[in-house]
Amino acid sequence: MRxxxxxxxxxxxxxxxxxxxxxxxxxxxxxxxxFTAIESIVILPMVDARSGTxxxxxxxxxxKSVLKSLEKRRYKVSLSDNAGTVxxxxxxxxxxxxxxxxxxLGPAEARWVMVVCVNDxxxxxTFGSTGNAEVSGYLYxxxxxTVVWRDKGIGQAGQGGLAGMMLKSTMKxxxxxxxxxxxxxxIPKLPKPPK
Amino acid sequence: xxxxxRQALESVCATxxxxxxxxxxxxxxxxxxxxxxxxxxxxxxxxxSQAVAPAKTDETTQAPPDYQVIILDPLVRFENIKDESVxxxxxxxxxxxxxxxxxxxxxxVESQKxxxxxxxxxxxxxxxxxxxxxxxxxxRLARGNINDEARExxxxxxxxxxxxxxxxxxxxxxxxxxxxxxxxxGAITSPMNSTLVQAALVSCKTGQVLWKxxxxxxxxxxxxxxxxxxxxxxxxxxxDLR
Numbered sequence: 001m002r003x004x005x006x007x008x009x010x011x012x013x014x015x016x017x018x019x020x021x022x023x024x025x026x027x028x029x030x031x032x033x034x035f036t037a038i039e040s041i042v043i044l045p046m047v048d049a050r051s052g053t054x055x056x057x058x059x060x061x062x063x064k065s066v067l068k069s070l071e072k073r074r075y076k077v078s079l080s081d082n083a084g085t086v087x088x089x090x091x092x093x094x095x096x097x098x099x100x101x102x103x104x105l106g107p108a109e110a111r112w113v114m115v116v117c118v119n120d121x122x123x124x125x126t127f128g129s130t131g132n133a134e135v136s137g138y139l140y141x142x143x144x145x146t147v148v149w150r151d152k153g154i155g156q157a158g159q160g161g162l163a164g165m166m167l168k169s170t171m172k173x174x175x176x177x178x179x180x181x182x183x184x185x186x187i188p189k190l191p192k193p194p195k
Numbered sequence: 196x197x198x199x200x201r202q203a204l205e206s207v208c209a210t211x212x213x214x215x216x217x218x219x220x221x222x223x224x225x226x227x228x229x230x231x232x233x234x235x236x237x238x239x240x241x242x243x244s245q246a247v248a249p250a251k252t253d254e255t256t257q258a259p260p261d262y263q264v265i266i267l268d269p270l271v272r273f274e275n276i277k278d279e280s281v282x283x284x285x286x287x288x289x290x291x292x293x294x295x296x297x298x299x300x301x302x303x304v305e306s307q308k309x310x311x312x313x314x315x316x317x318x319x320x321x322x323x324x325x326x327x328x329x330x331x332x333x334x335r336l337a338r339g340n341i342n343d344e345a346r347e348x349x350x351x352x353x354x355x356x357x358x359x360x361x362x363x364x365x366x367x368x369x370x371x372x373x374x375x376x377x378x379x380x381g382a383i384t385s386p387m388n389s390t391l392v393q394a395a396l397v398s399c400k401t402g403q404v405l406w407k408x409x410x411x412x413x414x415x416x417x418x419x420x421x422x423x424x425x426x427x428x429x430x431x432x433x434x435d436l437r
Contacts, residue, residue: 051393092334126385128383130384134369154372156372158383163381164381164383
């Protein structure tokens with residue numbers, strides 16, 4: 001039986017997909033034990049570490065956005081409005097966190113606490129409009145007083161033309177959500193719990 | 196019959212309406228007179244206060260406080276916005292930005308008729324070491340954020356001279372992705388570069404922030420850029436210790 005070009009191409013395509021899948025399965029690293037050990041993460045109030053003139057940003061909405069992103073990665077997450085007994089949290093405190101300081105973070109009963117810091121948000125009108133956002137995140141284990149994870153995320157949004165100019169008010173939010181998505185993408189997704 | 200009724204009604208109503216109008220006019224006149232009196236009182240008071248103002252400024256033109264300002268070596272940091280990795284200096288080496296900040300800070304302090312003390316000229320050898328420790332905390336101090344560690348060092352400087360005040364300066368240059376345009380979707384982005392300059396004057400005795408300010412410019416500047424001169428001018432514009 002002779003193969004038609006269409007059948008031949010389909011065969012090649014299926015073979016490529018199969019090879020790609022095999023490679024992807026091979027590259028899948030075992031989950032990091034530091035993350036698999038996490039029972040539940042408490043997300044503390046967002047830290048506003050912006051400089052200069054501060055544009056209006058709904059920090060509570062961002063905290064919820066972090067919660068949703070982590071839930072998608074199969075973590076048990078809860079929100080808290082209690083930052084603990086550390087007083088005002090600054091970017092410097094988060095970066096050079098001392099063990100004693102980590103242990104004072106968040107509610108007393110929480111073990112894994114996450115702090116997300118808004119470093120910058122800006123929107124600009126050109127022929128169109130753009131939005132830029134920069135966030136950083138820190139996950140601490142209070143029991144061992146260590147940093148489990150820290151990363152940075154940036155988000156850019158923008159649309160040219162008159163339509164873009166009319167959308168200026170949405171650019172900040174869009175950039176912030178993109179930044180949070182990029183930030184949390186470095187947290188490994190937990191495997192599905194066994195049924 | 197109808198015409199008679201109307202005439203009777205008009206004769207009854209007309210008199211009180213006219214009286215009401217007259218009394219209303221009277222009230223308007225009273226209110227006008229009262230209003231003009233109060234306005235004239237207000238104007239005279241304002242003029243009187245203006246006349247007193249020079250005397251008040253004489254009182255406020257006090258001699259500047261007898262502070263000795265230690266200008267810490269400024270901290271300049273160039274970092275990549277994506278991962279905070281320290282980036283190569285852009286538009287000139289770090290030390291040239293540091294010297295620019297140092298000169299501007301010194302000029303601003305001297306314009307306040309305050310004496311400037313160089314950390315290396317302090318008589319106590321410990322003091323220079325303490326200043327070096329404080330300089331590493333410039334990013335925190337320049338923001339006006341004094342933690343316990345910094346407070347302790349400031350207290351030790353007070354032991355040498357209780358008139359010491361520290362000027363901390365910090366400059367952070369963030370280098371990020373530039374502008375872009377996607378011709379297929381029409382999506383655009385603007386550059387994420389920025390320069391932040393912060394400065395604060397902190398009293399060693401009390402750990403209190405006497406003055407602080409910051410300027411954020413959404414671009415990267417070269418050391419000889421007029422924008423940098425403008426930004427530093429704005430930074431020290433609000434410095435007034437008198």
